[in-house]
Amino acid sequence: MDRILRCAHAYTLEDDGLGYLEKVDIFIDGGKIIKIIPSSQENKAEEIIDLTHHLVLPGFIDAHMHTGMNILRGLAQDTSHWMMHGLGPFAQVVSQEEELLGSKLAILEAARAGTTSFGDYETNMDEVCGFLKKMGLRGQITATVREALHRVYAPGEIYEFDQKMGEESLQRNLALFEKWNGKDKMRIFFGPQGADFLSAELLLRLQRLAKEKHTKIHMHVQQGDRETYQIQKRYGKRPVAFLKELGYLDKSLLAVHLTDCLDDEVKIVAQSGANMIFCPASIGIIDGLVPSADVFQKEGGMVALGSDQAPGNNSHNLIKEMYCAALFTKIKRQDPEAMPAWKVLRMATIEGARACGVDESVGSLEVGKQADIIAIDLRRPSMSPVFTHPMRNLVPNLVYSARGDEVDFSMVGGDIILREGSFIKDELEELFEELKGVPESIGHRAEAGFNEVAGSNYRWMKEGLL
Ligand SMILES: [Zn+2]
Secondary structure (H helix, E strand, O other), X not given: OOEEEEEEEEEOOOOOOOXXXXXXXXXXXXXXXXXXXXXXXXXXXXXXXXXXXXXXXXXXXXXXXXXXXXXXXXXXXXXXXXXXXXXXXXXXXXXXXXXHHHHHHHHHHHHHOOEEEEEEEXXXXXXXXXXXXXXXXXXXXXXXXXOEOOOOOOOOOOOOEOXXXXXXHHHHHHHHHHHHOOOOOEEEEEEEOXXXXXXXXXXXXXXXXXXXXXXXXXEEEOOOHHHHHHHHHHHOOOHHHHHHHHOOOOOOEEEEEOOOXXXXXXXXXXXXXXXXXXXXXXXXXXXXXXXXXXXXXXXXXXXXXXXXXXXXHOOOOHHHHHHHHHHHHHHHHOOOOOOOHHHHHHHHOHHHHHHHOOOOOOOOOOOOOXXXXXXXXXXXXXXXXXXXXXXXXXXXXXXXXXXXXXXXXXXXXXXXEEEOOEEOOOOHHHHHHHHOOHHHHHHHHHHHHHHHHXXXXXXXXXXXXX
């Protein structure tokens, strides 16, 4: 036996609820959970890990991230034109090497707050897979496939497609699949960026590939009025109707955002067997909207959580994402019983695993599954006091009070990532060394564009308010 985790409180996330267990030992061997029994004195293992003042959970699954953009953290909030006035001037000048630094920072930030599975999504993912492997973390990784040329379009102009660019990005996604899928804790998905960014032919080719390779399509769906406009102009219908007619709505689809969907459209996507990724903090900041994840669930659909990107959301922290998912849905429905804490914890774990098609190996603490496990320190003020009778406040405390640094221990496939809140492989110091001068350099290159756009943050800087 490799290890026994001696736990005060554990939620297994088995079946339909949270599966609460008090005082249990979790036995781990060969990277998997092999037994969960009431705590005993059994000590026949290489190591006994004392989690007797902890809340033990399956590791969190962040299903949708753009970690590379993290190099631009904090540069694109509080603006009504996120893409143009916020992100645009900076995104245009960032290099691939700088993006990789951003990815590493984002991954460490998320892992520190309990994320064990990373749903990263960008153009160049090979080195991100390499970093996840180095850290011992798990990935469900997607490479962006896109045909629409990157340039400034006039209002109302339809995107110009470039077949060569589409083909190259598809081949990049395919190469990533062949290199990493099924190896080193990685799954690779196919990533059409959105129905508006690719021709129908390329969308269908990707779908055929995903089915042939038994993997998922990970795509932004009806993510804003810009997408709705493009699809309406091109095909005479709204994105969900277009995708339905194309035969794109089925269980192989991981649909991100659904921001611009009416509730009836959300229902159509859910009923098709497709899955949803809900990024409440990012969509709240970028659009001031709350996608209808609750409607999706009521129709029997599976919803995962995603932190999306840091120049917008400002963080990669699934505990914060659970908080926003619960709070925003309550406010949207004007109903305090909407989206309870236990439900958002399921989205961060087993429901997220089901949505991503990885629930046979992760998402719950069950015999035979991978040992992806985190432990929350209950001796932190934010997690105290602990009640177990007549009601347990462990999960409400986690969702509504914790901040992320209460995560004290984590392991992925039996490999320990965090002990007493510190990384086993500490990359941070080296990373901060590499980051020296980078913000100054990006700022210098972006300055002219930032001034020209003259968005809200530019004005507030000018007025000395920011
Ligand atoms: Zn995205």
